[in-house]
Amino acid sequence: MDETSQHCGYVAIVGRPNVGKSTLLNYLLGQKVSITSRKPQTTRHQVLGILTEGSEQIIFVDTPGMHKEQGKAINRYMNRTANSALAHVDLILFVVDRMRWTPEDDMVFRAVKAADAPVALVINKIDMLDGRDELLPYSEKLMMGDDFDGLFPISALSKKDLTPLRQYLGAQMPHGPHFFPEEQVTDRTERFLAAELIREKIVRQLGDELPYTTAVEIESFKQEGRVLHIDALIYVERAGQKAIMIGEKGSRLRSIGTDARKDMEHAFDTKVMLKLWVKVKSGWSDDDRALRSLGFDER
Ligand SMILES: Nc1nc2c(ncn2[C@@H]2O[C@H](COP(=O)(O)OP(=O)(O)OP(=O)(O)O)[C@@H](O)[C@H]2O)c(=O)[nH]1
Ligand SMILES: [Mg+2]
CATH class of the missing domain: 3.40.50.300 (P-loop containing nucleotide triphosphate hydrolases)
Structure with a gap:
């Protein structure tokens, strides 16, 4: 054009x-x-x-x-x-x-x-x-x-x-050439979207307090044949929160994983194998260094 x-x-x-x-x-x-x-x-x-x-x-x-x-x-x-x-x-x-x-x-x-x-x-x-x-x-x-x-x-x-x-x-919109190719829809990566979709399910499924103390980090994101393998770590601030996140016999974490996987399969148009772990990292949300390492990148 x-x-x-x-x-x-x-x-x-x-x-x-x-x-x-x-x-x-x-x-x-x-x-x-x-x-x-x-x-x-x-x-x-x-x-x-x-x-x-x-x-x-x-x-x-x-x-x-x-x-x-x-x-x-x-x-x-x-x-x-x-x-x-x-x-x-x-x-x-x-x-x-x-x-x-x-x-x-x-x-x-x-x-x-x-x-x-x-x-x-x-x-x-x-x-x-x-x-x-x-x-x-x-x-x-x-x-x-x-x-x-x-x-x-x-x-x-x-x-x-x-x-x-x-x-x-x-x-x-002012006159001027397009900054992005026509097919590009966001500046964020699929990895970022994957982490966000997991967080969305946590926010939607869990009580009022927990979402604010949760962060998600994608550890591995690999397409192998027709399956996209995603391993993710969910950070919480205290051991009690970890127990809530996992739920009875792992039921809550399973349900979060199932919902997130379905959205990912739709978004990435491929079969997804999602594995989730929960880890305590106390005080991460009030710690600038921890925030940076979790991808809070000031843009
Ligand atoms: N009834 C109604 N609910 C809406 C409408 N638009 C958004 N919502 C709901 O409002 C809630 C908040 O929507 P979000 O889009 O997450 O709001 P946000 O402004 O991005 O929120 P933050 O990211 O927390 O700042 C969700 O439950 C939406 O479904 C609307 O037009 N009508
Ligand atoms: Mg918003």
Whole structure:
């Protein structure tokens, strides 16, 4: 294709935890590159999702939810990661949940206002509304002056009303050659996605506390014939957490493994043999060196 007719740009997706940023990204791409769950602080890293359609390439940057709690090294890492995505993008999607505007939304609002790029407000989860009218007062409250370049009430989950947002995104992309090959969908490796899918199952299957103290490391990732062999280590912080992760007679770990394997077989389009181990590494989430060795890489 003639490069002079191409459009290409970066779009940061930011907001407090749990508003539906990763769900929106996966929907826009038509495939899963970023894990999701009903628990806050699911996304821990920046993940690029690349959408190429004809002359248009939109490079989305999914980010960890910005949150007030700064207690541990991992929380500071996640907030830094989200903030750094605001620099050098062409557009910012500020995602909020239509149900509630919280002090954390105020915090994100201040951060996006301080950035150079135009900001569009995305009010997600409108499927939870009884009627559309319920949104009006909320939108007015939010359209404070000229703060936002656009306003999009959507439902990323039920895939409602996304066409105006999609068209807007295309129209905002500056002229310029594509940065990525047409077939590339993310900047992350299959290894990274494998680790994330395991973590997603942990977050989805286990109680409220455990997910925050869990990290996953892929030890080996080898295609042998028609089977992809993946060995992974799940880190927890205490022996009691290890027992919960394994479950009675190994039942919990088996169930996490089965769910993760199914997703991997779909994502990698091959048969997968997944082996999981659980290991205690106390204090890893508040230890910068441990974080670095687990792939928390400051991008
Ligand atoms: N009802 C409803 N639920 C949604 C919608 N979009 C996302 N969700 C749900 O909201 C929860 C959080 O979604 P995520 O996409 O993981 O949210 P996130 O903003 O990426 O969260 P963090 O990565 O933790 O910052 C999940 O249970 C989603 O299924 C929506 O439009 N409607
Ligand atoms: Mg997320």
